[in-house]
Amino acid sequence: METSYLQILHFLGKSGYYARTEAEKDLLQGLADKGYVRTKPGTKNIFQITTDGENNLSREMNPNTAIGDQEFLTYLKSAYNELANPMKPLVKIPDIRRKLSDKRIPDSLFNKKVLDLHDKGVITLQTALSKSHAIHGGIDSNTGTGVFYFMMFEA
C-alpha cells in the first residue's frame, strides 16, 4: 500500500497528492514520519514525495536482493566510517539506511543482514529509548531488547 502511494506521489511530482480521507491522511502521515513524504508548503493535506521517498521507491520497485554478505559489509563499513566520529561512535541506523539508499537494498534485507552481523559479533547494535523509533527507521528485534536504533563497528 505504502509503495503504491509513493508511486502516485512520484508521478504527481511537485503538484502533490491531496489526501481526502482520514485513512489516507494517517497513511501519508506515517510515510512523512519516515521521511519519505512531506506536506506541500502552505498546505495541510497535500503531500509530495521526498528524495528519501524516491530512493525508497526505487529500492522497492527495483530491489537489489542479490547483494552478497561481503559486499553488504563493505558498504556498511564505508557508510559507518563517513558518519561516525570518536565522540559519537554510535551512528543512527536510519542515517546509514539513507547513506546506502542508492544501493537499492530493501529494508527487510537490510534489517536481516544488520541483525546477522550483530549476532555474529561484527557490529554492535544499541536500542532506541522507545519502540516508537521503529517507524523512524530502527530495527525491531522482535525479542526482549526492543528496537535497535544505533550501530557501531566494534563488537
Added chain:
Amino acid sequence: MTHVASLVLENPFHNFTARSDTPEFFNLNRPNKEALKHVMRFMEIIRKKKRKSVLLPIIAEAGYGKTHFYWVLRETIKDAYVVYIPVPTNPNRVYSHFYFETIKAGGVHLLEYISDTLTQKYQKVEHAAVDFSGMGNIVIEGFFALKDPKQSKIALKWLTGFDIDEETTNFKRTIMDDEELAFAALKVILKVIDKPIIFFVDELESLFIALGPEAELQFLETLKKMHNEASNFILCLACLATLWDKILDLSSTAVQSRIEPPVVLKRFRKNDIQNYCNQMLQDFHQKFEILPSDQKSLWPLGKADIESAYAYSHGNPREAIKWLAGCIEERKGPLLENLKKNQKFLTRTGKAIKVLADQTKDFSTGILQKNHGAFISLSSSEKRILVTVPPLESMDEVFHNSYESELKSIMTTEEYDEIVLIGSFLEKEETKDLKVTQFSIEDLDTKFQEFLDQS
C-alpha cells in the same frame, strides 16, 4: 540433610539489575576489559600528574552493565578510591552532593585521614592558610578542629552536614547549604587524599529526562568547573547510549572539548553468557552439594539455554539474565519433584539398612544423608562396614561427582574393613583395594541380610 524446598525456590538469576548498594561479586573479564583499560590508562596519567582531571563518558544501552561496571572498578582498581555518585536531583546542588557522597563512601576514616594528614603536615591551621586560601581555610579549620578533643564532636557534625548554628558560633556556614563551601571541601579532600578518586556518575541522562536540557546543561557546566579547578580525579560519566548524542549536542563547546571520547561497554557473547552462568551457578551447586562434571557444569541449565538466551537477548546482558531466570523458573517444578523422590529413596533405603542391621547384629549405626547419596556406617566389635547408597539413577548424572567425592573423603578420614554398595557400580581405585560387595535394591531383604548375618 539439605532441605530441598528452600533450595529450589532460590533462582540464581533473580537479580538482573545492578545497584550501587548491593555488591556484585561476578566480573566477566572480556566485556569490561576495554573500558577498564581506558580507566586504568587515565589513572596512570593522573597518578603521574601529567593531567589533573579527566572526564570520561561510559556509554551503553539499558542493561549493558553500566552500574555493574562501577563494581568492576571498585573491585579491580586498587590504587584509587571509587565513589558512586547518583545524578543529583537538583542541578543547583552538585558539589554538596559530590562531597556528601564522598564522605558516605569514605566514612569517618576518610575525615580522620584528611585531618591527620593536615595536622601532621602543617601542625597549626595558620601554617596551612596559604595553601588553602579563601574558602579552603574554613574547611581546614573544621579538619583541624576534628583533632581538638574539645571541638571534635562539633567538627564531625559540621563536616558531615549538620546545621550547628544553635550549638556554636564557630562554624557559621554549613556545607549542606553552601555550594561554594562544599566545592572547597571537595577540593581539600582531593588535594590531601593519598590516591586519586574515581567519581562514577551514574545515569547522566536522568536530569535531561526528568528536568529537561537546561538542567542537564547546568550540571555539565558544573562538572566543567570541577574539571578546571579541582584535581586528582577521574569523572566517569555513565550515560544511556540513546541519549549520549543529544547530551553532547546540547553541551557547550567548552564542555565538549574537555570530554574524552566515550567508552562503549561491550555486550555478552555466547561464551560470556556461559561464563556468567558458571559463576552464578557455583553457589547454587554448592547448596545442592553438586560437583558438576564438565558436561553438567551448567546444571540445571544446558547449552541450548545459552543459545536461546543469546538469540533472545542479542547479547544484552540484562535480557540474557532475565531469560535464564525464566529457564530456571520453568524447571523448578520437575526439579523439585526429582529431588524429593531422590531424598525419599535415600531416606527409605538408609532406614531399611539401619533396621536390618539392628535386627541382625549388634551394630552401632551412623547415617550421613546428603542429596548425592546416603552413607551408613555399621560398626561391631569385629569390623566396620560402610554401606553406601548412590542417588537415584535419574539424578546420578548430576550427583555422581559429588557422591564420589564424598565417598573419597569418608575413605580418607575413616577406617573401614569393607564396603557395601547398594544399587550401583563403584570404581576400584576409590576403594583403596577394600573388598566391595554389591547388592541391588531388590536384594536388600534377602542377600544383604544374609551378608549381615555372616559379617
